[in-house]
Amino acid sequence: xxxxxxxxxxxxxxxxxxxxxxxxxxxxxxxxxxxxxxxxxxxxxxxxxxxxxxxxxxxxxxxxxxxxxxxxxxxxxxxxxxxxxxxxxxxxxxxxxxxxxxxxxxxxxxxxxxxxxxxxxxxxxxxxxxxxxxxxxxxxxxxxxxxxxxxxxxxxxxxxxxxxxxxxxxxxxxxxxxxxxxxxxxxxxxxxxxxxxxxxxxxxxxxxxxxxxxxxxxxxxxxxxxxxxxxxxxxxxxxxxxxxxxxxxxxxxxxxxxxxxxxxxxxxxxxxxxxxxxxxxxxxxxxxxxxxxxxxxxxxxxxxxxxxxxxxxxxxxxxxxxxxxxxxxxxxxxxxxxxxxxxxxxxxxxxxxxxxxxxxxxxxxxxxxxxxxxxxxxxxxxxxxxxxxxxxxxxxxxxxxxxxxxxxxxxxxxxxxxxxxxxxxxxxxxxxxxxxxxxxxxxxxxxxxxxxxxxxxxxxxxxxxxxxxxxxxxxxxxxxxxxxxxxxxxxxxxxxxxxxxxxxxxxxxxxxxxxxxxxxxxxxxxxxxxxxxxxxxxxxxxxxxxxxxxxxxxxxxxxxxxxxxxxxxxxxxxxxxxxxxxxxxxxxxxxxxxxxxxxxxxxxxxxxxxxxxxxxxxxxxxxxxxxxxxxxxxxxxxxxxxxxxxxxxxxxxxxxxxxxxxxxxxxxxxxxxxxxxxxxxxxxxxxxxxxxxxxxxxxxxxxxxxxxxxxxxxxxxxxxxxxxxxxxxxxxxxxxxxxx
Amino acid sequence: xxxxxxxxxxxxxxxxxxxxxxxxxxxxxxxxxxxxxxxxxxxxxxxxxxxxxxxxxxxxxxxxxxxxxxxxxxxxxxxxxxxxxxxxxxxxxxxxxxxxxxxxxxxxxxxxxxxxxxxxxxxxxxxxxxxxxxxxxxxxxxxxxxxxxxxxxxxxx
Numbered sequence: 001x002x003x004x005x006x007x008x009x010x011x012x013x014x015x016x017x018x019x020x021x022x023x024x025x026x027x028x029x030x031x032x033x034x035x036x037x038x039x040x041x042x043x044x045x046x047x048x049x050x051x052x053x054x055x056x057x058x059x060x061x062x063x064x065x066x067x068x069x070x071x072x073x074x075x076x077x078x079x080x081x082x083x084x085x086x087x088x089x090x091x092x093x094x095x096x097x098x099x100x101x102x103x104x105x106x107x108x109x110x111x112x113x114x115x116x117x118x119x120x121x122x123x124x125x126x127x128x129x130x131x132x133x134x135x136x137x138x139x140x141x142x143x144x145x146x147x148x149x150x151x152x153x154x155x156x157x158x159x160x161x162x163x164x165x166x167x168x169x170x171x172x173x174x175x176x177x178x179x180x181x182x183x184x185x186x187x188x189x190x191x192x193x194x195x196x197x198x199x200x201x202x203x204x205x206x207x208x209x210x211x212x213x214x215x216x217x218x219x220x221x222x223x224x225x226x227x228x229x230x231x232x233x234x235x236x237x238x239x240x241x242x243x244x245x246x247x248x249x250x251x252x253x254x255x256x257x258x259x260x261x262x263x264x265x266x267x268x269x270x271x272x273x274x275x276x277x278x279x280x281x282x283x284x285x286x287x288x289x290x291x292x293x294x295x296x297x298x299x300x301x302x303x304x305x306x307x308x309x310x311x312x313x314x315x316x317x318x319x320x321x322x323x324x325x326x327x328x329x330x331x332x333x334x335x336x337x338x339x340x341x342x343x344x345x346x347x348x349x350x351x352x353x354x355x356x357x358x359x360x361x362x363x364x365x366x367x368x369x370x371x372x373x374x375x376x377x378x379x380x381x382x383x384x385x386x387x388x389x390x391x392x393x394x395x396x397x398x399x400x401x402x403x404x405x406x407x408x409x410x411x412x413x414x415x416x417x418x419x420x421x422x423x424x425x426x427x428x429x430x431x432x433x434x435x436x437x438x439x440x441x442x443x444x445x446x447x448x449x450x451x452x453x454x455x456x457x458x459x460x461x462x463x464x465x466x467x468x469x470x471x472x473x474x475x476x477x478x479x480x481x482x483x484x485x486x487x488x489x490x491x492x493x494x495x496x497x498x499x500x501x502x503x504x505x506x507x508x509x510x511x512x513x514x515x516x517x518x519x520x521x522x523x524x525x526x527x528x529x530x531x532x533x534x535x536x537x538x539x540x541x542x543x544x545x546x547x548x549x550x551x552x553x554x555x556x557x558x559x560x561x562x563x564x565x566x567x568x569x570x571x572x573x574x575x576x577x578x579x580x581x582x583x584x585x586x587x588x589x590x591x592x593x594x595x596x597x598x599x600x601x602x603x604x605x606x607x608x609x610x611x612x613x614x615x616x617x618x619x620x621x622x623x624x625x626x627x628x629x630x631x632x633x634x635x636x637x638x639x640x641x642x643x644x645x646x647x648x649x650x651x652x653x654x655x656x657x658x659x660x661x662x663x664x665x666x667x668x669x670x671x672x673x674x675x676x677x678x679x680x681x682x683x684x685x686x687x688x689x690x691x692x693x694x695x696x697x698x699x700x701x702x703x704x705x706x707x708x709x710x711x712x713x714x715x716x717x718x719x720x721x722x723x724x725x726x727x728x729x730x731x732x733x734x735x736x737x738x739x740x
Numbered sequence: 741x742x743x744x745x746x747x748x749x750x751x752x753x754x755x756x757x758x759x760x761x762x763x764x765x766x767x768x769x770x771x772x773x774x775x776x777x778x779x780x781x782x783x784x785x786x787x788x789x790x791x792x793x794x795x796x797x798x799x800x801x802x803x804x805x806x807x808x809x810x811x812x813x814x815x816x817x818x819x820x821x822x823x824x825x826x827x828x829x830x831x832x833x834x835x836x837x838x839x840x841x842x843x844x845x846x847x848x849x850x851x852x853x854x855x856x857x858x859x860x861x862x863x864x865x866x867x868x869x870x871x872x873x874x875x876x877x878x879x880x881x882x883x884x885x886x887x888x889x890x891x892x893x894x895x896x897x
Contacts, residue, residue, distance in 0.1 A: 079840030079877050206836055213841040214829040214848065216776035216817040220841075223775040256741050256759070276759070276766040279782075348780055348788060348876050349842040398840025398877050430781040641836055645882065649839050652878030675785040675874060683870040686880045 043102055046070045051112050057140075057184045059112045060133035061090060065179040067161065067172075069094060069101045071130055074114025075122040076106040076369050077209070079398040080705050081642040082122050084207045088200040088638055089127050093134035093193055096161045096173075098200050106371045106393025116370035116472060118401075118529060120605050120703025123638060127701060135190035144176045195636065195697040202697055204641035209395075221367045221394040222352045222427065229354075230259060231275040232415050232426040233282035235268040236436055237485065239669030240526065241294045244268065248288040255281050262418040265487035266291075269415045271424065282429065295667040296524050304339055307444055307465040307521045314463070314517040317502050323515045326459030330450025332552050338447070338541035339730040341662035342525050343440040344678055349397030350428035351404030351437075355412035357420040362389045366409040367396020370472070374406055377473035378413055381483055381490070400531040400653075400705065402472050403437045404428055410473075410480035431673040436481060439663050440530030441467035442523060443501070445541035449511075455553035457564050460514040462505050462542075467523035469500025469533040481526070494522070500533035504710060507542055508600050509564040525665065532709035535601060536654065537731075539710020540717065543597035544729065547718040557596050557718065558583060567600070569607050569633055573694060574598055577609040577631045580692055591616050592626075593723020597714035601707040606634035607694075608707035610651070612715035613687075614723050621740045623723065625655055625687045625716060633694040634704035643704050644691045650708030651689055656681035658713040659732055746809060749774075750818030760806035765789045767805045768815065776816040776845040780874065787846035787873030791815045797853040797872075816848050828852060831890035832883075839877030846873035851887045860891055 043066075051059040051072065062070045071090045077083050083103045091098040104110055106117070114126055142163065146153050149165030157164040161173040195201065212219055237244070244266040252261055252270060257277030262269045268285060272278040298306040327333055354365040362382070368374045371391040379386050396405055412426040428436075444465040450458045471494060473479035478492035502518050530536070550560035558578050565571050577596065578584070586594065593616070598609040613627040628651050637643055660679055664671040672678035713731065721727045726738040742757045749772050756771040768774045768791065780788025782801045789801040792814040819826035825833070828848055838844050847870055854861055854869035861869070866887045875883070 079838070081839075204836075206833065207838070210836055210838045210841065210844075211833050213838050213844045214816065214825070214832045215820060216774065216815060216845065218775050220775075220778075222778060225773070274762070274766065274770060276762045346876055347842070348786060348840075348874050349778055350780070395840065397842040400877075427779060430783060430786075645836060645839060645879070648881055649878030652880055653876065656878070674781060674783055676783075680874065680876070681878075681880070682872075682874065683867040683880045683884060686867075686878075689881050 043068050048110055050109055052183070054112045054129070055185045057133045057137050057186055060130045061094070061137050063137070063173055063177055065174050065177055067100060067174045069096055071101060071103040072111045073103065073105050073126045073130065074111045074372065075126045076117040076371070076393045077395050078117060078369065078400060080122070080400075080646050081207050081639060082117070082126075083209065084205055085123060085638040085642055086127060086130055088203075088205055089131050090134045092198045092201045093131050094138050094161070095158050095193070098205065100161070107391070108371050108375045109390045109392065113372040116373060118369055120601060120705040120707070122703070123701045124703050127638065131192060132186050132188060132190070135192050136184065136186045139190040140182070140184055141173050141176055145171050148176065198697075201636070201638050202640070202695060205639055207642070219395060220349070220352075221354065221365055221396050222349060224354050224365055224394065224425070226354070226423040228421070229423045229425050230271045230273060230419070231278040232269055232271045232412065232424050233278040233429065234411050234426065234432070234482070235270075235282055235285040235289065236432055237266055238291055239293050240296065242266065243292045245290045245292050251288045252281050252284050255284060260419060262415055264414070265489065266485040267414065267482050269411065269426075271415065271419055275427075279429070293668065296665060296669065297667070298524060299667060300665065303442060303524070304444055307442070307519070307523075310519070310521060312519060314519045317518055318506060318514055318516040320513040320515060323459045323461055323513045326513050327448055327450035327461060330458045331453050332451045333449070334545070334548055334552055335446070335448040336545055336548060336729060338445045338537070338544060340443045340537035340540065341731060342442045342527070343530055343657050343661050344434065344663055344672065345399040345401045345403040345437050345439075345530055346678065346680055347397040347399040347403050347433060350430055350433040351396060351408035352425070352427040353405070353409040353412040354423055354425045355409070355416035356423045357416045360388060362413055362416065364389070364391050364409050364413055365394050366391055367394060367405040368409055369402070369405065373472065373474045374409055376475040377406070377477055377479060378410060380475055381410060381413070381477035381480065382417065401440070402470070402528040402530075404433050406473050407436065407481050411482045414482055434673045434678060435670045436526070438471055438526040438528030440536070441469060441501070441527040443534065443537045445505075445538060447541055447545045449545070449549060451549055451553055455550070455555045455560055455563060457509055457511045457549065460507060460511045462514070462516045463519065464502055464505055464517070464534070464538070465519040465521050466501035466534060467521050467527045468494055469527070469529055471526070471528040500529065503533050503538060503602055504535035504599055505538040505542070506603060508567060508570060508603055509546070509561070510566045525663065525670070531650070531653065532601075532706040535599070535706065536657070536709040536713060539597070539599045540658070540713035540731065543599065543711060543714030544717045544727075547595065547714070547721065548727065561598055570598065570600060573607045573609040573631045573633050576692065576694060577611055577629065580631065581611045581629050583611070591618070591723070593719045593721070595715045595718025595720070595722055597711035597718060599707070599711050601703065605703040606632055606707040608632045608647070608711055610708065610711045610715045612712070612719040614716065614719040616723050618740060621738070622735045623720065623738070625659060627688045628655065628712065628715070629690045630708060631692045631694065632704060632707060633696065634707070635699040635702040636697050637693055637695040638701055640693050640695065643693055646705050647691045647708050648689045650706065651691075651712050652681060652686050654709045654712035655687065655716065657732070658716050659734070662732055745806060747805070747813060748811065749813045750815060758805060761804045763802050764791075764800040764805040764808050764813075768800065768813075774815050774817055778842065778845060780842075785874070787850060788843060790846045790849035790873070792849055792852055795853065795856055797849045816845055827893045828855070828886075828890045831886040831893065835882050835886035835889055837879060837882035837886040839879050843873050843875040847875070847883045851890065854887070855891060861887070863888070
């Protein structure tokens with residue numbers, strides 16, 4: 001965003017004042033003992049202003065005269081530890097003490113536009129930009145130093161921002177800058193520091209925000225407080241497409257604390273002085289409204305048949321005219337079909353956002369994964385210029401995906417428009433989040449392959465049926481559910497089919513010929529990006545099928561996979577897993593079974609291999625997932641503990657989807673409205689988890705956050721087969737589906 | 741409707757003017773400025789809103805605040821002593837036991853109740869104690885590790 005100076009001043013004047021009273025720029029502390037902060041001057045934050053373009057150094061890195069470094073990123077902290085990882089990268093590249101570094105994430109008023117924080121792209125994208133900006137800043141400062149100290153660049157010696165030249169002359173970053181503003185662009189030519197000289201990258205630097213969390217400090221958007229705050233609740237329609245017929249406003253307006261009702265078409269909101277008063281009013285609204293309710297079709301028992309029955313032309317993703325004949329000529333041929341139900345994000349905290357309209361300008365404090373896409377979609381909703389809207393990203397309750405965060409932000413903004421000059425705090429109720437978040441789409445994967453007598457795959461054919469895996473708002477207001485409920489509704493144009501649905505459907509295995517067809521399906525439930533998108537189900541199918549092929553070839557699952565792979569790094573993670581699990585010598589008692597799976601996420605990001613162990617209890621006709629061991633390789637590892645934390649989490653989250661989860665609904669709407677009707681894994685259910693990291697510091701870092709999702713599902717299915725002899729191809733994998 | 745109510749939170753007694761029917765959670769967040777206890781489900785299913793009440797982990801999202809009068813209410817905000825962290829806080833930080841962190845409050849309160857009655861719990865006892873708290877990022881194994889670490893710490897709880 002390019003603003004004139006006048007615009008910039010106005011912008012700062014009208015939005016900057018809201019930040020008072022909440023620390024959005026936490027100091028990075030590295031130990032619970034809290035190092036003596038007096039060695040550095042107190043950090044008061046940088047002056048707020050919009051960034052001047054991605055190519056400028058100061059869009060990513062700013063240094064002040066007091067010795068602080070501020071890192072700016074368009075990516076959001078989702079619990080993946082991105083703040084710490086990016087600070088590690090910046091501190092190393094600038095060769096400064098990490099204690100000097102601070103970070104600002106996702107704020108249209110300050111940071112660069114980096115779209116959504118998704119697809120495990122943050123380290124590969126933002127990390128690279130910050131590294132290059134820091135290298136460029138360092139080079140520029142060293143050039144200034146060389147002039148000032150009257151010596152060549154080679155004669156300079158840099159340590160924590162202090163630069164020594166010849167004859168004991170010295171200066172520092174901070175002295176050289178002296179508070180001046182230099183507009184410098186990133187040429188991409190500044191040398192990147194050799195990884196052998198890294199002080200922080202590759203080390204398990206603890207996340208400082210966890211220290212704040214355990215003390216109960218304000219951290220979440222839910223914790224933001226302003227003097228003019230009022231509390232809102234939205235009564236969502238009872239089901240998709242329901243229309244409000246009548247509302248008895250008087251009943252609700254008479255309740256204590258209620259400040260107002262806002263009804264626009266079928267969008268209904270209430271604001272109250274206190275949060276609980278808004279909750280009471282929300283409950284009363286349920287009795288005070290009458291709706292016209294359409295029914296949902298098809299119902300779960302017909303869903304997969306309906307997917308296949310639509311007579312439509314598939315998208316051809318990959319085609320080789322020899323595939324079918326190659327399969328038919330192969331001595332061993334297999335065909336299997338796999339299904340995945342709708343899965344829920346299920347954030348522990350229902351989505352929450354704050355919004356305020358003042359002087360025709362809107363500020364939204366949002367847990368969105370993309371402040372800029374949110375800003376542009378709000379501009380469409382209100383038909384105003386982008387410059388009138390500021391979206392400030394604040395951490396929310398996590399899940400990794402498109403939950404209710406964007407919707408709640410738009411709703412808070414709609415309510416704020418109706419009640420200007422107040423800060424509206426809207427939090428969804430549990431049933432709002434469960435019923436209205438967009439789910440991970442149900443899918444069918446039909447796979448067919450031929451292998452030769454040596455166990456080498458000759459040809460592969462995949463067909464996928466799926467709804468969209470991305471309906472995130474990207475400028476069209478119809479992507480907000482609330483916008484569809486207004487008197488003058490915005491149309492929802494789905495789009496966003498394709499990409500996500502066939503993510504990881506092309507095997508990384510070395511296969512001479514293959515076909516991949518995608519049948520786009522407009523399903524009965526709202527769907528969008530859930531961690532890994534289509535990769536979860538595609539890898540479940542692909543890696544289950546690989547096990548079936550190995551079984552048909554009478555080969556060990558490790559050997560079969562390794563023989564069919566050419567990628568050395570893929571083979572290395574499998575070899576490491578085999579060694580860590582002591583696969584060949586593993587004791588196999590009668591009731592235990594083991595399965596493995598592998599994938600390179602998106603075929604471009606991290607490599608991950610996993611072994612799952614299950615134990616059956618034939619008398620009880622039950623089984624348990626008892627252990628998971630994973631090996632991950634994500635190129636240069638920025639923070640090993642961060643990667644392990646996210647991978648352990650991905651393993652447990654995916655195990656929960658795989659073993660326990662399916663969104664329930666009937667013709668009247670979604671039935672999974674709480675944690676009893678949509679149970680997820682809890683501490684009693686989780687297996688023992690171990691994660692090993694292969695670090696390749698000489699290679700570029702690869703996105704790691706979603707690598708575990710798919711392999712977990714397949715490894716569990718393969719272990720259940722090993723243990724019970726039942727091949728389960730329809731998720732979730734439950735004991736009732738096993739032939740005991 | 742509103743009534744004066746005396747509540748003892750983290751060692752301090754304060755009189756607040758609130759609707760006695762209002763669940764404690766909202767009073768703790770709005771009158772006492774606490775962030776630890778959070779709204780998660782309003783149904784006693786997820787544990788986000790837990791605080792210690794007379795040493796027992798209690799839900800706060802439905803139970804009227806008036807019924808907490810005369811009881812000792814403790815939240816994670818009251819754990820550290822100045823700059824000195826409580827052993828459980830230290831253990832959670834050292835184990836880096838959080839991703840998004842929304843459930844950390846519930847996990848810690850459930851652990852505090854456990855450790856108070858059972859300073860040396862085994863793994864199954866820890867699992868059972870934390871089972872009432874929902875976590876979506878899959879950080880469970882780290883919470884278990886953190887509670888073990890706190891239990892084995894030589895410091896007194």
